[in-house]
Amino acid sequence: MNQSITSEGREEKNFSEYLATIIHYRHLVIVTTILLVLVSIVVTYLLPSSYKSEGLILIESQEIPTNLIKSTVTSYASQRIEMIKQRAMTTDKVMEMVEKFDLYPTLRQQAPLSEIVNLFRDNVNIEMLEANVTDPYSGRAKKATIAFTISFLDSQPKTAQYVTNELITEFLDENIKTRTHRAMETTLFLDEEAGKLQRKVRLLEQQIAGFKEKYKESLPELLQFNLSSIERLQEELTANQKQIIQLKDKIAITTLEYTNLKQYIASQERDQYSDSDMEMDLATAEIKLSQLLSKYSTEHPDVKKIKSHITRLKSGDSLNTPLQMKANDP
Numbered sequence: 001m002n003q004s005i006t007s008e009g010r011e012e013k014n015f016s017e018y019l020a021t022i023i024h025y026r027h028l029v030i031v032t033t034i035l036l037v038l039v040s041i042v043v044t045y046l047l048p049s050s051y052k053s054e055g056l057i058l059i060e061s062q063e064i065p066t067n068l069i070k071s072t073v074t075s076y077a078s079q080r081i082e083m084i085k086q087r088a089m090t091t092d093k094v095m096e097m098v099e100k101f102d103l104y105p106t107l108r109q110q111a112p113l114s115e116i117v118n119l120f121r122d123n124v125n126i127e128m129l130e131a132n133v134t135d136p137y138s139g140r141a142k143k144a145t146i147a148f149t150i151s152f153l154d155s156q157p158k159t160a161q162y163v164t165n166e167l168i169t170e171f172l173d174e175n176i177k178t179r180t181h182r183a184m185e186t187t188l189f190l191d192e193e194a195g196k197l198q199r200k201v202r203l204l205e206q207q208i209a210g211f212k213e214k215y216k217e218s219l220p221e222l223l224q225f226n227l228s229s230i231e232r233l234q235e236e237l238t239a240n241q242k243q244i245i246q247l248k249d250k251i252a253i254t255t256l257e258y259t260n261l262k263q264y265i266a267s268q269e270r271d272q273y274s275d276s277d278m279e280m281d282l283a284t285a286e287i288k289l290s291q292l293l294s295k296y297s298t299e300h301p302d303v304k305k306i307k308s309h310i311t312r313l314k315s316g317d318s319l320n321t322p323l324q325m326k327a328n329d330p
Contacts, residue, residue, distance in 0.1 A: 053160035054151035055168045060278035076130055088170040094120050097166055101159055123153040131324040176261060194247045201240045208233050282313045
């Protein structure tokens with residue numbers, strides 16, 4: 001009880017001493033406070049202003065299941081973004097933006113090229129945005145990158161905004177080029193897998209036909225063995241035919257994505273269809289012709305139509321009329 005009273009009295013005494021000290025040196029405290037405020041104001045006005053402009057880019061998931069197309073044609077979003085960043089932030093492209101928006105005019109007259117490029121890259125910031133999502137194929141919850149931001153710092157707000165817009169456009173253009181290349185890789189991969197399965201199906205069909213011919217007059221005690229072998233081969237044939245159908249569906253999806261990407265690029269270039277685009281369209285037409293010939297004869301109207309289009313492409317008469325492909329075509 002006595003210790004509690006003593007402690008409270010001591011605290012009141014200490015507070016009184018602090019208050020008395022402040023009152024005694026009140027002039028010094030007031031002057032110090034005023035000086036600190038003035039220094040803060042001066043520093044604020046002397047330091048250069050810096051404005052930050054930021055843009056958000058959402059990441060779309062691929063339509064082809066990862067269990068069908070392995071790591072040869074898929075990768076993590078962060079890896080793809082880093083790869084696109086390396087392509088979009090080369091020295092040549094950085095200097096194009098620096099000259100286009102007249103960045104660092106004083107520094108450009110004094111500093112070497114590498115210092116200007118490094119300063120630009122330091123003012124660019126890319127941040128990944130992650131969220132907990134459910135994997136549509138495995139059904140498990142995991143953390144994935146769903147978007148990323150691009151920002152740029154500059155002393156002028158308008159310049160920061162213009163440069164950020166330019167960076168976003170550059171990233172999207174590089175992404176389109178990357179996705180176009182991946183779509184072509186995926187199409188070739190699926191074509192190869194479909195070809196392997198078709199050859200395997202033809203071999204199985206020949207084996208079944210030969211088996212039936214060889215044992216058509218077999219002894220009764222071999223009947224069960226023959227029936228079991230035929231059933232096994234037929235099951236393998238059915239399984240391979242189902243895989244071929246699935247692969248053709250995936251090829252149709254990939255071809256549609258590839259065609260949409262090419263049409264988007266064509267519209268951005270205002271219908272300026274280059275030689276590389278003609279070669280890409282010719283490759284697409286030849287893939288479509290191969291698919292049609294696997295189902296129809298050479299006299300079928302669709303086969304004749306696409307052959308005529310390939311002939312025009314090879315002769316160079318159809319530079320501005322790329323072949324329109326449909327995902328639901330047979």
